[in-house]
Every structure is written in C-alpha cells, then in structure tokens.
Amino acid sequence: MPTRAESPVGAFDEARHQLCHRLAIVLREGQTGLQIRFVQTGQSEPQLWIYTLQQHSWTKRDDLVIADELRSSLQELLEGLFRQEFADEWTCHRSEHSDRIEFELKFSRDRITPHLHGDLESYLIGCLSHAHHDSGQDSRRRMGFRGQR
Secondary structure, X not given: OOOOOOOHHHHHHHHHHHHHHHHHHHHHOOOOEEEEEEEOOOOOOOEEXXXXXXXXXXXXXXXXXXXXXXXXXXXXXXXXXXXXXXOOOEEEEEEEOOOEEEEEEEEOHHHHHHHOXXXXXXXXXXXXXXXXXOOOOOOOOOOOOOOOO
C-alpha cells in the first residue's frame, strides 16, 4: 500500500504541509514570505532552492530544504497558487528564466500577525487550501447589494 507521500494526492498534500511548515518558520522570524527556485543545471533533475529576503537581498536558506520526491508536487502547488486571480492573505508571483523558474510567495503582515503565536501552520494550510476550494468570496471580489430585497 502506498504511503501518503507516494500517492499523487498524498504527495500534493505533503508538499503543501512542508511548504506551510517552512513558511511558518520564516514568518515567525519576521519575514513576509519566501522565494522558491526550481533550478535546472544540465541534464539532471531540477534542484529546489529556497530564499528569504534579508537586508534587501535574497539569501539562500539551506535549513528550509524540502524533500526531492515532493519537488514536482510543490511546483504543481505553486503553479496553482500563481494562477489564482485573488487572495487576501497572500500573493504569488512567477518568473521564468533560461535556467530556473522562481515563485515568490508573500503574506500580508496584517493577516499573519494575529496567528503568529497560535497554530500558524494550520492557518497557512487553510489559506493555501482556499485556492483549491475557492468559493470566490474574498473581500476584494465581494460585492454588496444596496437595493430592496
């Protein structure tokens, strides 16, 4: 029987869990997000590098490594987040270069602050899961009706 990380859905969920765990570490350090690079060097499998913004420059973080077997699921997750049109809690930007694809995932400091001392990982999982179960009701798209009922 395949383990949770071996099944396609399990690998996707595990990638989301691993990403949220790394995000929680970074957000508790006072950062607002991170950059994830999928770097293609030669014929080998793409490498996964994670960076945080420190003193106005991106710094590689070797302590935030995500397992290689989750690399494709993580990229699929980030592609989905990038395609989301709206999110109140976070933004995701994507850029493609000749040797890498970069995703910059940032969270709103105002929305994160109340959760920093609680179960931040669960909050982040909920925020990023919202992308797959979006009812379209985030505040930037919510419209009020001021007519008669």
